[in-house]
Amino acid sequence: MSEQSALQIRNVSKVFELGGGKSVQAVQDISFEVEQNSICVLLGPSGCGKSTVLRMMAGLETPSDGDIVIGGRTVDGPGQDRGMVFQAYTSFDWMSVRKNVEFGMKINGVPAAARAERAERFINLVGLGKFADVYPSQLSGGMRQRVAIARTLANDPEVLLMDEPFGALDAETRWLMQELMVNVAEQTNTTMVIVTHDLEEAIFLADKIVFLSSHPGRLKEEIKPAFKKGERIADKEKVVKLDGYGDLEAHLMRLMREEGRGTS
């Protein structure tokens, strides 16, 4: 393999105990790799366990079986090397945007000067330069997600994990944020794993799509959007017009439909 993998998921299963002797299998024997500096999108219908897989990568859930390896170390609990952005807003409301972005660095002992400089850089990167000293409650939903992204990136993780990060945003904010993520990936060389159920979002962002089937979540197909020819294009209009975009979307729709059959 030419590309080095940042993250390996090896035969991972997850069973949730519901109490009273009942249990549910959320994820069954999933294995895949996330290449260094790539954007990997976990796609699938609701109930396919994609969020569970992401939470296990973050160390917020423990696999029932198998293991997850990052940079040669087996994941055992959450840590600074795997930053996570949630769908719900997670800004610390009592701190300014700047303090929010500095938070991770502060608890990890980064000196004040370096902290301020890095915070400035990432606040500008996500386009919040004018709002650095404002409280998050004064920002719109999209801007709050930008704070969360800047905060996570400023903490210098090896992998950025995102759980439906734009799910709560309106349509135009959503694709602006998607374009922002492509730019961020290009400028920071961060490995990203993004969970979504949105086909367009998956095709636009992904260097690789990992499609999971539902009940229980199993790996159905790994897809590299070949039509992008290995390029990242931070312009949604351009991507939509490329040859092969429609074919891939149709293919993913078919996969979704197969999964939906019988469950709804």
Next chain:
Amino acid sequence: MERGFGSDVLISISRVLGAFAMACAVAVPLGVMMGAFPSVEAIFAPFVSAWRYLPAPSFIPILLMWFGTGEAPKLALLFIGVIFFLITLIMDHTKNVRQELVETALTLGASRATVVMKVVFPAVLPDIVVAMRQMLAMAWTYLVIAEIVASTTGIGAMMMRARRFLKTDEILSGIIVIGVLGLLFDLLFAMLHRWAFPYLRKN
């Protein structure tokens, strides 16, 4: 009467604030710990819940027996009158801190202790101040009970003295003063809330 009304009022205020400060000093850390750590809750919750159902004034005889007739029994009554409610309220508010905030801090590399100190506590602090504001009103109730039953000083005792001389006006003015003081402290708490948590202001 050699003692003025003013000194009775000051004595009452100092009793309320003294006992309430002590109750908060215990209830805030304990309530937050119980809300943040199920193991801590498991240790203290049965005790705290049981005490909440015991009317504080029922302890007056034993408090008088143990602490004599000085300031101690009055402060103790106020203390046990508010602390168990305060602990429960703070614990419940702490449990309501959104899990995503905790998980965000963990994935930024925070330890459990850091999460509690730097995320859970500041997140719940505005609710703690609201709970304190509510419970301070209750502290006034217990103060008056303590002063009527077992005191020669304070607003409550003053009202009981006035009763002996059938001075209805003094009794009524005692009630009004208690009401005004309550309102004043409530306002102070509202101002504290506004000043301490500017980020909660709606534009």
